[in-house]
Amino acid sequence: MTLLRNILMRLLSTAITLFGVAVIIFVVIRVVPGNPIAMMLPPGATEADIARLQAQYGFDKSIFEQFMIWLRGVVQGDFGTSISLRQPVSSLVLNRLPATLELSIVALLIAVVIGGTMALTGTRWRNTRKEGAIDVSTGMALSIPDFLWGLVLILLFGVLWPVFHISGRISPALDIDFTTNFYLFEALLRLRFDVLGDLIGHMFMPALALAIPLSAIIAQLLKQSLKETMHLDYVTLSRTHGYGEHHVITRDALPNAILPTLTLVGVQFTFLIGGTVIIERLFSYEGLGNMAIDAVINRDLPLIQGIVILFALIFTLVNLAVDMLYVVLNPRLRHA
């Protein structure tokens, strides 16, 4: 019962957070100077035209009234209409979401592979020069944010040694008729490996830029908890049974060392998703973040609201999922 109560409390807390985000974003963007309606009309528009459109978008009402109208719509799945693109916000945002999700998940996979390998290598050769080299490189990878890594990657692999695409999501020539916007997933299912290769060629640079700082965090945390676990009695016991160092690290120490890393990686993964905003801009990748920056520049209030709420929803869901996973993986907490 307590577990169920915990979950309900978490869901309630998540709902309050999302509501807070909605209120703050709603108020903040409504003090933006510059009339969004005036920007979408041709220069010859009369005052009456502006007033009519203002009323159509509800901007003539008080912020409180606008919020209530918006909230009523959101409950029914209606996030309003984009001012600059003149389409429903919900469909615009859902069309771009897959691109950002694919980018974030590929980045997470890269980070886990690089970070995990570094942690295992560092533990295997602990207290040697190799571990020192790993510590120095993770320290450096950690202190430089994704934006700078993106620029460095553009210079190295886009200009100096152009092996990867540094702009866009797919080459126009290979843009097959996708039925979903999960291009990567769909290309894989339809066994179109030429398309898959092209997609990865486009995605690899931005994903790597996002992955580098996270991989360093994973490497540091996992190595630290691996080294702590290596001193525990059951690991020593396994050693006395004659198992080699490799077996001891991956089979005995790793399963117990993963838990502390997991919770922190959850929070860090939300940072990574937040990083897609500027990385998508840098690599002209057609995702949510790139659309968000355009929306701010165009003063497209309904679209900004929709995108921010979606990001907030993703962040809170990731945190919720990690908490649940932690309970599932940690038997001690199941009855707590």
Next chain:
Amino acid sequence: MRDARGDVKRPIGLRLWLSGGWLILLVLAALLAPWIAPQDPLAQDLFTSRLPPFWEAGAEPGYWLGSDSLGRDVLSRIIHGARLALIVALVAGTLTCVIGTALGLIAGYYRGWPDRIISRFVDIWMAFPPVLFAILLIAVLGTGLTSIIIAIVVIDWTRFARVIRAEAMTQGAMDYVASAQVAGRKRMGTMLTEILPNVLPTIIALLTLEMGIAVIVEAILSFVNLSISTDSPTWGGMISEGRTSVHQAWWVLVFPLITLFLTVLSFSQLGEGLKDRFDPVLR
């Protein structure tokens, strides 16, 4: 009462020297910019447009690191850009630190309803994508130095509040705090004289990190053309221009990028080094 911790002599370490050295160089460059910059950073001259750096054919003396498409000297713009970068780092970093630390201390030491309110706001803030939030704030506040500083403080105070709250909670549960209470100290006094000095190493490490982050945020905002007006040279603005002409003139992107890279790295390494130096208990 003092313990022997502060008297332990430890080598300052190479990274502290290197990062400190680079930052001192930057401070000097920023202070002496009008005297040491070889050219006027704003002077446009189409005859000197896209000059390569000094070791390449076609370079001109006086334009050591080349010039951009408008003929402005890259080195002079980097030197003048250091002024803005350091002002943002110092002012935004310090303000973020003071506000975030104060809220974190109150939440972590007083607990109860102040903690509930502050933690709720931290939760809400953590659900915002920070870069998008910053861009949005600049759209609201308008471009300019003050707006950038406000935006950085508004998006980043949680970084301090979260960590300091956790530390203050740990410290608050310790015996020395209880004895201060028993001795009749006021809550506020205990917080400032007992808890604060003990979380200082963490604050210093976070502060230097935050200074590096502030420089990056300014660069990101310049990159999406939302920073200071285009006439004052900024590293981010240079990077943004360099990104578009990287195939014709790589040096316009590379040199400001290296400067930014070294600066951010130095701030964080300085923080790590100082943390170790102030608190030998760590590691």
